[in-house]
Amino acid sequence: MRRKITVLPGDGIGKEVTRGAIEILEAVAERYGHEFEFQYGEIGGTAIDNSGTPLPDETIELCKSSDAVLLGAVGGPKWDNQPSHLRPERGLLAIRKQLNLYANLRPISYFSSLAESSPLRKEIIEEVDFVIVRELTGGLYFGKPSERTTHEGKEAVVDTLFYQKDEIKRIIELAFELASKRKKRVTSVDKANVLESSRLWRETAEEVAAHYPEVELEHMLVDNAAMQLIRNPRQFDVMVTENMFGDILSDEASVLTGSLGMLPSASLSTEGPNLFEPIHGSAPDIAGKNIANPIAMILSAASMLRLSFGLEEEAEAVEKAVKDTLDSGARTGDIAGGQTSTLTTKEMIAEIKGAI
Amino acid sequence: MRRKITVLPGDGIGKEVTRGAIEILEAVAERYGHEFEFQYGEIGGTAIDNSGTPLPDETIELCKSSDAVLLGAVGGPKWDNQPSHLRPERGLLAIRKQLNLYANLRPISYFSSLAESSPLRKEIIEEVDFVIVRELTGGLYFGKPSERTTHEGKEAVVDTLFYQKDEIKRIIELAFELASKRKKRVTSVDKANVLESSRLWRETAEEVAAHYPEVELEHMLVDNAAMQLIRNPRQFDVMVTENMFGDILSDEASVLTGSLGMLPSASLSTEGPNLFEPIHGSAPDIAGKNIANPIAMILSAASMLRLSFGLEEEAEAVEKAVKDTLDSGARTGDIAGGQTSTLTTKEMIAEIKGAI
Ligand SMILES: CC(C)[C@H](C(=O)O)[C@@H](O)C(=O)O
Ligand SMILES: CC(C)[C@H](C(=O)O)[C@@H](O)C(=O)O
Numbered sequence: 001m002r003r004k005i006t007v008l009p010g011d012g013i014g015k016e017v018t019r020g021a022i023e024i025l026e027a028v029a030e031r032y033g034h035e036f037e038f039q040y041g042e043i044g045g046t047a048i049d050n051s052g053t054p055l056p057d058e059t060i061e062l063c064k065s066s067d068a069v070l071l072g073a074v075g076g077p078k079w080d081n082q083p084s085h086l087r088p089e090r091g092l093l094a095i096r097k098q099l100n101l102y103a104n105l106r107p108i109s110y111f112s113s114l115a116e117s118s119p120l121r122k123e124i125i126e127e128v129d130f131v132i133v134r135e136l137t138g139g140l141y142f143g144k145p146s147e148r149t150t151h152e153g154k155e156a157v158v159d160t161l162f163y164q165k166d167e168i169k170r171i172i173e174l175a176f177e178l179a180s181k182r183k184k185r186v187t188s189v190d191k192a193n194v195l196e197s198s199r200l201w202r203e204t205a206e207e208v209a210a211h212y213p214e215v216e217l218e219h220m221l222v223d224n225a226a227m228q229l230i231r232n233p234r235q236f237d238v239m240v241t242e243n244m245f246g247d248i249l250s251d252e253a254s255v256l257t258g259s260l261g262m263l264p265s266a267s268l269s270t271e272g273p274n275l276f277e278p279i280h281g282s283a284p285d286i287a288g289k290n291i292a293n294p295i296a297m298i299l300s301a302a303s304m305l306r307l308s309f310g311l312e313e314e315a316e317a318v319e320k321a322v323k324d325t326l327d328s329g330a331r332t333g334d335i336a337g338g339q340t341s342t343l344t345t346k347e348m349i350a351e352i353k354g355a356i
Numbered sequence: 357m358r359r360k361i362t363v364l365p366g367d368g369i370g371k372e373v374t375r376g377a378i379e380i381l382e383a384v385a386e387r388y389g390h391e392f393e394f395q396y397g398e399i400g401g402t403a404i405d406n407s408g409t410p411l412p413d414e415t416i417e418l419c420k421s422s423d424a425v426l427l428g429a430v431g432g433p434k435w436d437n438q439p440s441h442l443r444p445e446r447g448l449l450a451i452r453k454q455l456n457l458y459a460n461l462r463p464i465s466y467f468s469s470l471a472e473s474s475p476l477r478k479e480i481i482e483e484v485d486f487v488i489v490r491e492l493t494g495g496l497y498f499g500k501p502s503e504r505t506t507h508e509g510k511e512a513v514v515d516t517l518f519y520q521k522d523e524i525k526r527i528i529e530l531a532f533e534l535a536s537k538r539k540k541r542v543t544s545v546d547k548a549n550v551l552e553s554s555r556l557w558r559e560t561a562e563e564v565a566a567h568y569p570e571v572e573l574e575h576m577l578v579d580n581a582a583m584q585l586i587r588n589p590r591q592f593d594v595m596v597t598e599n600m601f602g603d604i605l606s607d608e609a610s611v612l613t614g615s616l617g618m619l620p621s622a623s624l625s626t627e628g629p630n631l632f633e634p635i636h637g638s639a640p641d642i643a644g645k646n647i648a649n650p651i652a653m654i655l656s657a658a659s660m661l662r663l664s665f666g667l668e669e670e671a672e673a674v675e676k677a678v679k680d681t682l683d684s685g686a687r688t689g690d691i692a693g694g695q696t697s698t699l700t701t702k703e704m705i706a707e708i709k710g711a712i
Binding site: 159166256 | 440443445449474475476477480496497499502503504507510511512513514515516517518519520521522547549550551552553555556578579580582583585586587600601603604605606607608610611612616
């Protein structure tokens with residue numbers, strides 16, 4: 001198989017971890033006889049520094065001309081005081097809109113070898129295995145108006161939570177599709193006791209559910225979901241929710257198993273290439289030190305093999321290499337628990353590569 | 357001191373736990389020579405059944421004619437399929453608006469005797485002690501439009517996140533006032549990288565902070581806050597945020613210490629009586645069984661003594677009675693951990709009363 005992959009390292013540890021993903025993909029290509037061509041683009045702070053905008057047009061063009069996109073991470077204190085259109089995160093929001101990345105998938109999984117790094121008790125997180133499906137291009141993120149205004153002569157401000165029913169439907173359908181290949185349970189999270197958009201969300205979920213009689217649908221209020229994720233995360237299989245709720249809940253969920261540096265994500269497009277990135281940020285404090293954990297990025301590359309290229313066997317090979325490497329005791333600093341001997345980023349990459 | 361207290365038992369275990377608070381307040385009145393007059397009103401499902409509306413006008417009048425309001429809990433499956441204006445929770449939203457309850461205070465505190473009930477490791481939650489200050493009458497909860505609409509001929513829906521700057525200012529000021537009497541740290545939570553309302557929120561927080569040079573202000577993005585609450589809850593002193601973020605984060609925070617049945621809340625009014633209620637819900641599954649934990653409601657009554665009546669000594673006496681009762685090993689089922697012998701609601705109330 002021949003595929004063209006756009007790599008957007010971004011800022012901070014983004015450069016180090018994307019390098020890891022590329023090395024692993026090269027090993028996969030060699031072992032399975034594929035050809036992966038890599039092309040590089042800029043996004044985030046680096047793009048602001050070099051081109052004056054967090055998402056240059058060339059980057060969009062590069063992405064559109066490729067079969068999949070790998071993104072490292074964006075942001076850093078250097079750009080924290082920029083006006084908002086010149087902030088690295090704007091690049092993220094813009095690429096989602098430009099590539100129509102309507103669905104963000106975040107698997108939350110338990111690694112038994114890392115139980116010690118979790119803030120939760122082992123009994124609570126053992127065997128946790130669910131996916132959060134977050135709507136990524138609607139809601140409060142892009143609704144208009146979003147502006148300063150006045151009310152009875154006084155300063156005020158407004159943001160808008162807007163959804164088309166079709167947008168709600170397609171993300172919920174995706175959740176049902178996923179669940180039908182998993183444990184057949186969808187938890188749809190909303191705030192239907194307050195928001196009209198949540199009531200439409202709930203109705204739409206019911207309509208979609210009618211087409212999946214084998215999948216069980218449960219509605220959960222967002223405040224309750226925030227509690228249940230901590231009290232009993234094992235109850236979930238596929239959780240689906242709107243953009244802002246998904247932002248909050250998926251970050252909450254990402255720390256449950258103590259393996260933030262291990263969690264990949266996939267953003268699916270309505271038509272063009274999908275985008276794969278780790279959940280963690282650019283970690284400016286450890287950037288360039290060769291100590292970042294490359295596993296989330298490597299597992300994001302595995303997701304790409306599976307979801308964009310249909311290479312299930314290859315994806316599993318990467319995932320197994322990661323698991324074997326961890327089982328052998330290899331650890332970067334963030335997941336070391338009490339263990340004192342740790343690997344550098346490059347050493348971890350080499351270990352995983354060796355295991356493929 | 358003479359004070360008139362409106363009691364709104366509401367639904368489910370609301371009736372059982374408010375009875376507990378009243379007994380404790382009567383014991384306090386006797387010991388300290390106060391006179392508390394109790395008057396009773398309806399709210400929630402019970403009000404719907406008896407008067408056809410979740411918040412009858414008489415209830416509002418009762419509240420306004422009193423010095424403070426104690427609320428049990430509202431809601432239950434019986435009313436789950438009602439049209440939305442006839443849902444018990446509407447009573448909650450309406451009473452907030454009618455009594456101008458602009459600030460919801462939720463202390464999150466660690467009870468060493470209950471460490472076993474927490475989903476988190478002891479090292480993480482030990483000594484946790486912070487307050488979440490949630491804005492309660494603005495944001496997405498009351499913004500207009502909140503309605504079905506069409507967009508390019510297709511079904512769509514809109515909700516509105518609206519704030520006046522004055523509303524933001526008064527809640528942030530309250531947070532600074534609280535922090536100046538505590539550990540002098542305010543964490544202001546927003547989503548300033550996406551929402552215009554959050555950018556105004558952040559600016560306003562900076563303005564308020566200028567008047568409190570002894571209090572440290574930190575801004576935190578809501579997704580990060582959702583993570584930090586689990587990873588390191590000890591870092592917080594006073595967290596302040598807007599209505600919807602506060603709804604989600606305060607429920608998340610409420611399960612950290614494993615003592616949901618122990619957590620009180622206070623809702624402060626701009627002018628009229630304040631309202632005090634436990635954080636937990638109406639727990640219809642255990643209602644009427646005399647097994648609910650009355651402590652959150654009793655601690656809410658203690659907050660009332662402190663915040664509405666200025667009776668600090670009396671408030672502390674109630675809090676100490678609760679602590680001593682727990683230290684003696686008394687437990688209701690929800691906080692029993694491994695312990696097999698548990699008390700009924702009435703027995704727990706009697707224990708605490710005895711300790712006053
Ligand atoms: C950086 C920010 C705009 C972004 C979001 O809120 O979507 C981030 O938190 C994420 O989850 O990818
Ligand atoms: C019942 C509901 C409307 C309410 C809210 O969202 O404010 C509840 O969750 C709360 O936190 O008191």
